[in-house]
Amino acid sequence: MARQERALRTRRLILEAAASVFDEFGYERATIGEVVARAGVTRGAVYFHFASKRELAQGVIEGQFEAEAVPERSCKLQEFVDTGMVVTHLVPIDPLVSAAVRLSVDQGADKQMGIDAAPGWISRLERLLVDAGERGELLPHVVPADTAGLMTASWVGVQLQSQRFTGRADLAVRVSTLYRHLMPSVAVPGVLACLDLAPDRGARVYAEMTAAREAAAGEVAGAAGPEGADADAG
Amino acid sequence: MARQERALRTRRLILEAAASVFDEFGYERATIGEVVARAGVTRGAVYFHFASKRELAQGVIEGQFEAEAVPERSCKLQEFVDTGMVVTHLVPIDPLVSAAVRLSVDQGADKQMGIDAAPGWISRLERLLVDAGERGELLPHVVPADTAGLMTASWVGVQLQSQRFTGRADLAVRVSTLYRHLMPSVAVPGVLACLDLAPDRGARVYAEMTAAREAAAGEVAGAAGPEGADADAG
Incomplete structure (x- = not known):
């Protein structure tokens, strides 16, 4: 190595x-x-x-x-939803994501500034909303920065509540409820009707990402010649 | 005494x-x-x-x-909004409310169970939503317990974000943004059009509550006879 x-x-x-x-x-x-x-x-x-x-x-x-972004979609609001749904899926299984959430919520008095994942999430979501707006997917009154901030804040609150009440067992269901309440105020009706907001959406998108990553790794191994292919098969 | x-x-x-x-x-x-x-x-x-x-x-x-409840309204969804807006107004000025929020969000590992204001708020909001449903104010798909839980969770997240980013200076504006995003998924259109979701709603309702309390205290003092009235004037 x-x-x-x-x-x-x-x-x-x-x-x-x-x-x-x-x-x-x-x-x-x-x-x-x-x-x-x-x-x-x-x-x-x-x-x-x-x-x-x-x-x-x-x-x-x-x-x-x-961590890589979720797969691109022709519908940018679905990408917006998928971004939150995949993190939701990862919180209980990826210690880095779980710790980032906890650090962002910690209110310790001695805590230094700048330890907060929220600004990064807000700008990622804001960019997706701006893209969605350019494609005509947003209702006219939507302000991307405000909706991105609200989405991030609400997600954090929902995560805390799920953790407190059920040890995160119902996190995906609660986040789905959050999107079902918020998206009608964000998406034009034609787009709203196409959005997949189901609780298992995050798990499905993450499976898609894992499969794509493994396929890409297989291609690299294949390109490395018979030795690489053997290593992959063994 | x-x-x-x-x-x-x-x-x-x-x-x-x-x-x-x-x-x-x-x-x-x-x-x-x-x-x-x-x-x-x-x-x-x-x-x-x-x-x-x-x-x-x-x-x-x-x-x-x-603390007393917000004044009754013929529109129960306005009471639902007012309940959250008055707490929003009180967080920065009432140490009991501020501490209750912090205790409810604290994630200390040693923390004992049962120190959480959220369940009380959720049932208070759920009751108002059930009343609103009986008066035909709710969209048919709304489940009062789910919406009450989501509202409470989102409020907590918005409060944390406002505290972190601006020391709560923009809390009322952020909470107003939250209601503007959520209420279209909760209220029938005729009710939605009548709701007051402005950022200063909490301050106005709280002023109304204070005036009513002072008027009631004045009446009690008046009823106590000249002595009471003197004490009130002095």
Whole structure:
């Protein structure tokens, strides 16, 4: 394994350990010592990649955004919905996403500024709404920045409520209820009628993304010649 | 002052001190010692009213619900909107409301169950939606429990976002945006057209409530005879 690849793997290992620590303890009570213990690396390795607890938290939040976007759709409002539905699907299964949500909601008094995933989500959603508007999918009164901010805020509130009441067991159903309430105020009727807002939408789109990723990996392995193809088959 | 009245005043003093401590430190870092110091009462007085930190937190959350309901309206969906708008108006000015919101959002790992204002708000809103349904104000697909839960969750998320981004300076505007997005999926068109969803709605309804309370106090003082009337004028 090349040195750079090894460094990236270590960085990912540290981020995942940090995510599990932040998710369990919150920002204030999290310690770098605990991250070191869980990552199974040296304290020096952690400090090589992240100078402070704050940088670790920032890394967790940014790590979420390295994840690829949902597949493009001809209907941009479906992409808008899919973006929220896939994150909803990932919260209970991806420690980085779960920790990013928790860090963004934490209200610790000592908390440093800038540890918040919301601004990134708001601009991602705002861009999709602007695209949707250019294609005539939006009702005329919609202000993309306002609707993107509201969607993000409401999603966070719904996530908190689901976590508190059912340990997230009904998260997908609650998020579907959120979209069913919001989209009629956003989409023109013809687009609204075509939107898939079902609770299992996130799981289906994520399966599609996984299949596409595996197909792409297979192609790369195939292009590498018989050796690569063998490795893929074995 | 009668003994019972004095006890109620002390209880209120303790709750307000507890609210300011919870609001500043969160549940986990709050101490009864700090509540004692801020209330200016003895430790024994605090323990006479509240056996533990958990009971203090519960008291803060219940204290919020002792507040009177918004004025009755012939349109129950306007009462539904007013309920959320008045709380929105109170969050920045009433420490009990602010602390109840913070306690409900706190995610501390050690946090005991039952410290959550949301269930009380959800049932209050659900009752108003059921009344609205009986008067034909709701679209046919609305499920009162689902919409009440979503409204409460979204409000909490919007409050967090406003606090994070602007220190709550734009809270009323953001909550108005929330209602403008949700109500078209809840109200029949004839009712929707009559709803007042303006950002200053909460302040106006609260002024109406204050005036009604002062008028009632004046009447009581008047009924108590010249002495009472003098006291009121002085």
